Amino acid sequence: MSLHLPVLPERRTVELTVDGAPVSVPEGATLLDACQKLGIDVPTLCFARNLAPVNVCRVCVVELAGARTLVPSCSRKAEPGMVVATDSERVRLSRRLVLELLASSVDLSTAPRVTEYLARYGARPERFGPGAQTVAQPVKVDNDLYVRDYGKCILCMKCVQACGSEAQNTFAIAVAGRGFPAHISTELDVPLPESACVYCGNCIGVCPTGALMGRTEHELRAAGAWEPERQTEAETICPYCGVGCSLVLTVQDDRIVRAASNERSEVTRGHLCIKGRFGWAFVR
């Protein structure tokens, strides 16, 4: 795509040091941006490029010289002269504990990235014993389009953000309760069809753990017939309206099993409407 951009005044840059290496990032960039510029792989769970950082999972924490506590790299803005360590003993301990706390309380079986992190940090969630409290609960299946399996929810807040002012402006869900029993809920826990939900499915699009999932995928997985190695992905444009949303279709056995959009798409920023995300039953 070619755009004629106006000539912008030169952006100021911020110089800092990460793991001993100097790095320069534009003003307003985060420590995570600085790490990524240096090719340092910082684990993230509650961070998504298309939503504001909420810094609640704390797996991306880094050690900032002079700070009393570790700081979340996803939201902390880079400042001149900062000295940051991403792999110190303190950082590794906190990341390992955060992963152990999550893995001992949440079903992470559909969150492949987390499995990789658990291995990287030597996490042993079984240390908390067989009696450790979990968020296990029955899957909520109350509509034709998607399921909510809150036994897999890490409370990353992404779905609430996408449902609210950052994408859909529907506000059908929010966090209810507090502490360990805190959970994502409609008002009074009513089923989705009785809530304000418009089934855009943008919550599914941003869920990092598979707690929110299209019914097709959920049913294929339940039947043991979800086979990523037999799937292909096709990029296309949504056929419905004139907006021209970019779609990424997952195809298995000549059948569309999932529709999503890339968070980097300039048209959608990863968000779709009910038609783009679910309205492809006519394609054969």
Added chain:
Amino acid sequence: MDLKPLSSGPSPEERAAVDAVLGPPDAAPGAPRGLAWASAHRHLLLPALRAVVRRVGWVRPGALGYVVERLHVPPAEAYGVASFYALLPLDARPPAVLHVCDDVACRARGAAEGVAALRASFGEAGTVRDGATFHTSPCLGLCERAPAALLTVAGEAPREEAFGAVTVERAREALATRRAPEDVRPPLPQRGAPELRLLARVGRVDPTDLDAYRAAGGYQALRRALELGPAAVVRALTEAGLLGRGGAAFPTGKKWQAVAQAAVRPHYVVCNADESEPGTFKDRVLLEEDPFALVEAMTIAGFAVGAEKGYVYLRGEYPLAAARVAAAIAQARARGLLGPDVLGRGLSFDLELCRGAGAYVCGEETALFNSLEGRRGEPRNKPPFPVEAGLFGKPTVVNNVETLANVPWLLLHGARTYRSVGTAGSPGTRLFCLSGCVVEPGVYEHPFGVTLRAVLERAGGVPSGRSLRAVLLGGAAGSFVGPGELELPLTFEDTKQAGVSLGSGVVLVLDDTVALEPLLLRIAAFFRDESCGQCVPCRVGTERQEELVQRLCAGRPEGSRATELALLAELGQAMRDASICGLGQTASSAIESAVVRLGLWKGGAS
């Protein structure tokens, strides 16, 4: 926004209770008073829900639906807000509820046994008999009268009455009559002592009478401030070295200066009166017994930092303090000491009293802002700090009650006199909350630098024939210290060096009649209950910490006791290092100190 209304409507009583807070709705039935009005009044969500609870005892779905319709708040969001606060129950409750404290300070005075006896006699918590029930409660801040309880009675003329010296008989009397039994309030131990600064008027000057306050020197400090000018007031605070008493010991002058200089307008002044740290009751005494001093101090703050509006966020469990502060604000306003032209000097400043709804975490300053704004009391990530983006996103001075209580005295006597007591690093005096196994519990004012031993001795020490086992210093977020550490000078610098904290001034004394393990279980349960649930280290960590303490207390470790203690220490470090706010960062402090300083579970005390 596509809002779907809740199906059932409010009862006439609920509608009236909500309308009393929000004003009558527009003529058209059900029409909100416009989106602009609703978005400007979002902060009334909590007061409206509180009004419903005061009228009918709980937040019925129909009442919730009416509030969200009036304020145009998404129902899911309002449900999320209500479900955050312990005093906004979403399950059916009878009109009369007795909240019986079973927290650490009351436990040191037999609360656990008392609650067990109440269960045996009345039924499990939540049992309803004749329109009344009881629930156990975290610290109610009545520790000098422990064990304590708070009776709330919903209805046309709702009542909230706190009382101490709870026994099964007194609890059952309150449940049966829906009236608090007679409450004997012990006098301030140091009442009238000439060296008192912050407590000078307590017990001597009528806290309900503005003229009595003025006759006792009240409002001279505001006049002095007006003579000095804003910059000199801030300078006086800085020169005096006044440090915040809420726990973080941040220089107050620096805070005021930052807000005074902030370009963004308006500025706000907030008093953090959400005193909820277990074992803490000093702010309650100031609020109940010297409320005009708070009004005057906040007016001085408003003048110094260029704020025209101040808020007092007062914990929901302090009914008398709320009544006294509300009355003080009203009297001050009526006499031109608050409003558009304070003292006829062209200064515009007014105060609003807001009450919490049962959430310890709202004592964290940014959680407090969210709560004032009508949201879940979840702490915000810092930076930005409140002086830059605080209440409603504007530059905000937020100070603890005790911190503000220092301001009038300081301005009248000057920085040099202020520093004449205390130490170079901790000038002035400090309030200490003596509770538990001491002869004369209560709030005491001592110069910084006083030793822990002297503080205990002034309160009469432990009852005769018993020996000191430990002191919980600084509250549930503080640390246990042993009987060998009584020479510790109580200053910010000495406690920091010793690896402990003054916190909110809690000195909870435990003698050899008190078992430590149940207290640790209560502390672990407290943090698990009070975690806001936002960040993983605190949300899951406080749960895991409680499980670990339960296993250690039961003598059933997973693996060995050594591996469990190692896991407890690692968990503590991750919570301290990686939690968003002070709650998670300090949730392991007392428990770890029991292991490290008292030798618990290491063959030491049990």
